[in-house]
Amino acid sequence: MKRSCLAVCAASPTEPQPPVMFPVWRWLICGLFLLSAVLPTRAATPKRPVADEYFGTRIVDDYRWLEAGNDPTVQQWSDEQNARTRAYLDALPGRPELAKRLTELLSDQAPTWFNVIDRQGVLFAMKMQPPKAQPLLVGLKSLDSLEGERVLLDPLTLDPSGETAMDFFVPSLDGKCVAVSLSRKGTERGDAHVYDVATGQELAGDAVPAVNTGTAGGSLAWTAEGFFYTRHPLAGERPKADLGFYQRVYFHKLGTSTKADRYELGKDFLRIAENFLTSSADGQWAADLVQKGDGGEYELFLRSPDGAWTKLATYEDRIVQVRFGRDAALYLLSRKGTPNGQVLRLPLVPGQLALAQAKVVVPEGDAAIEEVLPAKTRLYLAEQLGGPNRVRMVALSGEALGTIPAPPVTALGGLEGVGGEDDVVVSITGYLSPPGLFRFAAKEGQLHATPYAAKSPADLSAYEVVRQECVSKDGTKVPLNIVCRKGLKFDGQNPTLLTGYGGFGISITPRFNPALPVWLEAGGVFVEANIRGGGEFGETWHQQGMLHHKQNVFDDFLAAARWLVAHRYTSPDKLAIEGGSNGGLLMGAALTQAPDLFKAVVAHVGYFDMLRFEVAPNGVFNTTEYGTVKNEADFRALAAYSPYQHVKDGTQYPAVLFLTGKNDPRVDPFHSRKMVAHLLASGTKQPVLLRTADTGHGIGTPLAERIAQAVDTDAFLFQQLGMKAK
Secondary structure (H helix, E strand, C coil): CCCCCCCCCCCCCCCCCCCCCHHHCCCCCCCCCCCCCCCCCCCCCCCCCEEEEECCEEEEECCHHHHCCCCHHHHHHHHHHHHHHHHHHHCCCCHHHHHHHHHHHHCCCCCEEEEEEEECCEEEEEEECCCCCCCEEEEECCCCCCCCCEEEECHHHHCCCCCEEEEEEEECCCCCEEEEEEEECCCCCEEEEEEECCCCCECCCCCEEEEEECCCECCEEECCCEEEEEECCCECCECHHHCCCCCEEEEEECCCCHHHCEEEECCCCCCCEEEEEEECCCCCCEEEEEEECCCCCEEEEEECCCCCEEEEECHHHCEEEEEECCCCEEEEEECCCCCCCEEEEEECCCCCCCHHHCEEEECCCCCEEEEEEECCCEEEEEEECCCCEEEEEEECCCCEEEECCCCCCEEEEEEEECCCCCCEEEEEEECCCCCEEEEEECCCCEEEEEEEECCCCCCCCCEEEEEEEEECCCCCEEEEEEEEECCCCCCCCCCEEEECCCCCCCCCCCCCCCCHHHHHHCCCEEEEECCECECCCCHHHHHCCCHHHCHHHHHHHHHHHHHHHHCCCCCHHHEEEEEECHHHHHHHHHHHHCHHHCCEEEEECCCCCCCCHHHCHHHHHHHHHHCCCCCHHHHHHHHHHCHHHHCCCCCCCCEEEEEEECCCCCCCCHHHHHHHHHHHHCCCCCCEEEEEECCCCCCCCCHHHHHHHHHHHHHHHHHHHCCCCC
16 A cells, blocks of 8 residues: 555655555564563443444444544543553563663664665665664765765754654756655655755745645656646645545646646546656656556556657556656556566657557566566566565566576565666665665676665574465465574474565565564564465465455465464464554454464554445545445455454453554554454453554654654563563
């Protein structure tokens, strides 16, 4: 759903990125030991039943009143839950030591660079530099030396509180300017500001409003004179409830009033349209890939040098990504009849723009193509291998040129051409290897490390990554990535944290967490399952876990948990699960469908009432992935697994901790409130805790709050699993 938290400040993408909360929820870190804890007093939450009828089925909702987030009574209830949670978590012994260790790890001085962009030799990148609250936008003199790096924008200079973040940045074609979307407190409602690269000063009068939201995202593409940008309705233009919808495309000429900005495209688009803009290197051509909600269906519009927009592809054509080549051609990633994707080439000839003119240059193969990057004489193809990935190369004629070498069980991302020829920069990371930028020299066929690489805060040589497979309920094989100490004893007593996502065609790839050492050193095992609903095995894998097939996602995850128990990695008393966003929904389903299988559950910013998710703005965008209660078949599927409706009185559930952000534009916090209220009333004896922060879905969360969330989460997990930080 929209952009990844790790790619918060990426240049305007041409296809949706991983969902917000997944990489930021911190998925594991550290904790402490407590044999017994005093459970907070449970104040009864009033029931105010509201009945709805869906296609002859009557559903009673006792906690509908908790949906009104601005109601003082709801705010008071939420504050009481926060106080209750704080009283419990703050009383855990060892918490000061835990906070100290986590702060050391997550505030490590070793920086991380990502999202490198080359504009005619001018290099831009994002830099995470703890203890800075937010990433910085920097300019690099060279990839070969750290010397010459300078800060182009530090959000702390704009907002010392650390609550202002960059949604995305896009440099101009000549590298002299850069446009940055800025938003506060996780709202993701951002305006774009333009900065002069030489001076670092904002260009007065060139800021454009409402470019980005947490519902439809935002995008921007430069020409020689200015830029095309997405714009959401402004206050007064539409009812307040519609301000996150009806995204349009406008053009702003630098140095002119934004009031004179020219409308370009979108009046006839769907209410839930999401626009992804890109332009050719000379700015003469532009493309708009328009997604219908978040389900992965796109229309494509192409703007020729004469200013005319042509509709090039419909939803049925299954074009999912576009890139302009240097050879006067447009390269398109198509999944029509090819679940793993094929690459088409369309010559850019005015008057002859039709998809039928596009020719296949890379046919479908055994791996799922997720990205195509045209260079001078070749194409780079990022391909999924079930979680880990690879970058394959082909000549523009289609001739195979091999792959970029990389260690096993790693992820290669951030592909960007550098130097104007065929060289590319690529980021490589794994569960035990911090992300580093590498330069692939095409003529040599060699991968060269650059000094722009993060360093692990701990020695991880005693640990390993193991790839295994479990078998789901219907016989489907599901990959597992297991991170553990070498020589692990299979005695069923290893504290284990299992996580997954399974939705929106998002491929979950290996990535480094600087706080992972604390979990491993305490004897913990970390497992990530590549379940259906993602894109790890192409569009078929995605479709098998969406809409009416969503139960497959939960079956895959439960199969992973049972495999870990059966193979004596762990036992139900030593097994915890954690997930965020769509992965939060996964936690709710696992919790209600197999409560005896887990000791503890942590859910970040999750969906839980699937009969009410679409009453919130972003929920409408998600109906293309989940379905809608307005359709009977969709309703039946949603009602069959919706976690909130499946909480049963008298059931003993595992201990649960729900974390949410009161400014979340993607998943309304009412889901967590209602789920907690229902679980508290169920009679379960284990802790049921709700933590609400003054944040959003994860994007833009300051470092201090991320650390605080990690401390709370791991304190909870370590207590439940009987662990002690080393």
